[in-house]
Amino acid sequence: MALLTFFPFFFLSLYLLKPAAAITCSTSCPAGGPEVKFPFGLNPDGNPNGPCSYPGFGLSCSNRTHELVLNLPQSGQFVVRYIDYDTQQIWINDPDFCLPRRFLRSFNISGTPFDSEFWYTFTLFNCSAIEAAEGGLRTIPCLSNQNYSIVASQTTSFFDSTNVLQSACRPIRTFTIPFVWYGWWDGVRLEWNNPDCRSCVQRRGDCRFRNRTSLEIECFNMPSQGGLSRSAKYGIIIGVGIPGLLSLIGLVSFIGSRMRTNGRRGNLPSIEFSASISPSQAILITGLDGPTIDSYPKTKLGESGRLPKPNDNICPICLSEYQPKETLRTIPDCNHYFHSHCVDEWLKMNASCPLCRNSPGGSSEVTPSISISSS
Structure with a gap:
């Protein structure tokens, strides 16, 4: 009777301990590019809150170039150049390689899970082509032509050429942007802190949802010293654990019967466990x-x-x-x-x-x- 009561609870525990099956989602676009892993996911129509991603991390493949793109609700689509899952950073760029034009229109990451550790303030100036050439100013090619040159000036604690440019050029607009990579028209680096999968990624595990009903995350498929796969571990549990458990139950029953027969009592041995967690x-x-x-x-x-x-x-x-x-x-x-x-x-x-x-x-x-x- 005891065995009939025990086995249902045993198999129920195995089922509850097994992580929920992951939804099959694409990991790349036809044109290639960075590998898409959690918390990012390729969602239909670039929906940032689709089933394949953590809320706000939905990506899509461009209909025009088939490249991986990120859609910022208040700024539009940007091509994803690189994703660093160890440091939780993403590099994005304008599909037409003209970030200054995007900054002139609007660049706003509020309402998204992204942020930046560093921000810079720029002012764009309209100068004549002759003034730009004589002054050795570095122009922005995608905004300039043979008649005039668009020049950027950054205001920092180390350098400020705004006053010099104001005397010879006409200011267009001043704006603040996140960290930029190798010249601020070459790409923008953004960061995210939630969900935090850095520890799991560094331990070579798979970071994903704990179950399908909440936003809790967990680290699965951690590599073991023996290199056994998850299916092999479950096979060992079922193939070795159940016979061993039956043997243990039989041994306990035998010892209990002998003790009752001989009229002796025994004390359970005291077992000490120690664990060290680093x-x-x-x-x-x-x-x-x-x-x-x-x-x-x-x-x-x-x-x-x-x-x-x-x-x-x-x-x-x-x-x-x-x-x-x-x-x-x-x-x-x-x-x-x-x-x-x-x-x-x-x-x-x-x-x-x-x-x-x-x-x-x-x-x-x-x-x-x-x-x-x-x-």
Whole structure:
């Protein structure tokens, strides 16, 4: 009778512990591009709240180019160039490669799950083609023509050319945009914090919904030391666990019968369990000190004001062109150039390269540990 009562509860427990089957969703567009994984999903018509994605993370394939696109409700469609699931960042660009035109119209990420750690303020100016050429100004090709040139000026604590341009050019509009990549017409980087799947991704698990009725997430399919698949684990549980459980029940029944027959009593053995739980490492990164920053190599430009690489003549922090006899600094291990005063201020607050995010040194790591024991 005891066995008839036990088995229904045993199989019910196996069913409840098994995660809900994932809905089959596409992971890429016909033109290729980044792989689509949770929390993103390819939803019909780019619906941000479809069944294949976490709310607000719906993507779609462009009807015109078949590329992966993200639809921002108040700003329109943008092509997805790259998704970093480890750091939860997404790079987007204008399908026609003219981000300044999109910024002139509207760029608003309110009401979306995305944000940006850094924001920049720009002013666009309309200058004559002659003034732009004589002043060595860097124009925006997709907004300029042979008669006039559109020039961008960024206002920061390090650099502000607004007053210079106002004397020779006509201001068009000032706006604030998120972090931009290699010149602000080449792409925008956005970030998200919820849902947080970083720990699961770093442990090579599958982050997805815990069940189909809530927004709770869980990490499934964690790799084991033996490399067994999930189906193999369930086979072991059923093939080995049930016979072993039956043997254990028979042994307990036999011992109980012998004890009752001999009129003896026994005490259950005391079993102590101890477990040690070590959470994922939490790394605390701080800025660098002055001597460390001063140890990084400097380069003084010549009369040309340009570096050997053709794409390196603009400081990625203040987005202004390098001028002759300016002093630049190079970050070790990644060989990226910056204005010395720009990158020095950056490294005092961030112990990593502004472009590739590599940490050249000087940061500290704090790894907490938790120990739990029970009996």
